[in-house]
Amino acid sequence: xxxxxxxxxxxxxxxxxxxxxxxxxxxxxxxxxxxxxxxxxxxxxxxxxxxxxxxxxxxxxxxxxxxxxxxxxxxxxxxxxxxxxxxxxxxxxxxxxxxxxxxxxxxxxxxxxxxxxxxxxxxxxxxxxxxxxxxxxxxxxxxxxxxxxxxxxxxxxxxxxxxxxxxxxxxxxxxxxxxxxxxxxxxxxxxxxxxxxxxxxxxxxxxxxxxxxxxxxxxxxxxxxxxxxxxxxxxxxxxxxxxxxxxxxxxxxxxxxxxxxxxxxxxxxxxxxxxxxxxxx
Numbered sequence: 318x319x320x321x322x323x324x325x326x327x328x329x330x331x332x333x334x335x336x337x338x339x340x341x342x343x344x345x346x347x348x349x350x351x352x353x354x355x356x357x358x359x360x361x362x363x364x365x366x367x368x369x370x371x372x373x374x375x376x377x378x379x380x381x382x383x384x385x386x387x388x389x390x391x392x393x394x395x396x397x398x399x400x401x402x403x404x405x406x407x408x409x410x411x412x413x414x415x416x417x418x419x420x421x422x423x424x425x426x427x428x429x430x431x432x433x434x435x436x437x438x439x440x441x442x443x444x445x446x447x448x449x450x451x452x453x454x455x456x457x458x459x460x461x462x463x464x465x466x467x468x469x470x471x472x473x474x475x476x477x478x479x480x481x482x483x484x485x486x487x488x489x490x491x492x493x494x495x496x497x498x499x500x501x502x503x504x505x506x507x508x509x510x511x512x513x514x515x516x517x518x519x520x521x522x523x524x525x526x527x528x529x530x531x532x533x534x535x536x537x538x539x540x541x542x543x544x545x546x547x548x549x550x551x552x553x554x555x556x557x558x559x560x561x562x563x564x565x566x567x568x569x570x571x572x573x574x575x576x577x578x579x580x581x582x583x584x585x586x587x588x589x590x591x592x593x594x595x596x597x598x
Contacts, residue, residue, distance in 0.1 A: 332390065332393070336388055336393050336397065339384065340381065340384060340385070340397055340400075374406075374407070375406075375407045375408075375409065378401070378404065378405060378406065378407070378413065379409070379413070381401050382398075382401055382405070382413055382416060382417060384397070385397035385398045385401050385417075385420075386398070386416060386417070386420040391423075391424040391425055391426055391429050392424075392426065392429050394420065394421075394424060394429075395421070395424055395426075395429035395430065395432045395433050396432070398417050398420065398421060398433045398436070399432045399433050399435070399436040400436075401417070402414070402417050402433060402436040402437060402440075403436050403438075403439045403440075405417065405440070410440075410449075411448075411449060411452045414437070414440065414449065414452075414453065415452065415453070415456045417433065418433075418453065418456065418457070418460075418469060419456075419459075419460065421433040421434065421465070422460045422461070422462060422465035422466075422469070423465075427464070427468065430465060430468055431468065431472075434468060434469065434472040435472070437472060441473070441476040442476075446476060447484075447485060450473050450476065450477075450485055450488075451484060451485055451488050453469065453473065454473070454485070454488035454489055454491070454492050455488060457469050457470075457492055458491065458492050458495050463496045463497055463498045463501045464501075466492060466495075466496065467496070467501050467504065467505060470489065470492060470493070470505055470508065471508060473489075474489075474508050474509065474512070477512045482512060486509065486512060486513060486517070489505075489509055490509070490521075493505040493506065493509070499528050499531070499532060500532065500537050500540075500541060502525075502528055503525050503528050503529055503541040503544060503545065504541070504544060506521050506522075506524070506525045506545070507525070507544040507545055507547075507548065509521070510522070510547075510548040511548075518548065522545065522548055522549060525541075525545045526542075526545060526557070528541070529541040529542050529545060542557055545557070
């Protein structure tokens with residue numbers, strides 16, 4: 318970590334100003350050393366830095382990244398990382414990305430994590446994106462929380478294509494196998510199914526159904542099965558859909574006393590099953 322740049326803060330306007338000023342200062346110092354200067358906002362200053370050449374660019378990126386990772390409050394860390402992640406570059410790019418993701422995974426709020434993950438897009442459209450995705454999957458198994466690992470998986474899945482899909486899928490499934498939550502495993506399988514060949518899809522569908530039917534919470538079982546259904550063949554879709562519909566009907570009284578949110582979730586699940594059903598409750 319960079320000396321003298323650890324920011325131990327509580328959330329208030331002064332703290333926000335302090336973080337932004339410190340990061341601005343890092344940018345300004347580097348730009349001045351390059352013989353250039355800009356009065357633009359922070360994100361534009363960082364973009365200016367990204368367009369400059371060595372010497373010192375990698376050193377600046379490392380200092381800025383270390384600074385952002387040291388921010389103690391999650392929303393400020395997410396804001397800083399989301400600005401810095403797109404400019405990560407050079408021989409240590411993968412190392413930088415992994416470090417950014419590690420400190421992102423410790424942010425509790427899902428929307429704040431998503432702010433950083435969405436900033437990865439630039440790195441997932443280049444010629445080396447398959448290699449980066451594989452490295453991220455290898456690294457993500459070391460992350461503690463299933464929610465964070467699932468969110469990283471979700472952000473990478475839309476970028477699956479090209480000749481190395483098989484290797485990427487192997488690493489994605491290896492990551493999912495380490496999830497503690499059976500429900501998260503099923504959710505993850507449902508995301509990956511469209512990118513699998515037929516043989517692997519059949520194996521994962523069977524594994525997903527087994528996991529779903531072993532869930533003790535009937536509501537979670539129904540939601541899990543609903544996620545799996547689109548990947549099934551026609552006959553299996555009807556069979557499983559009717560099972561889910563039965564579970565939802567049986568749980569009607571339970572849902573009624575839990576309020577509007579629970580009723581809405583129930584309605585959404587039943588609506589998703591409508592194309593496969595010829596039954597009523």
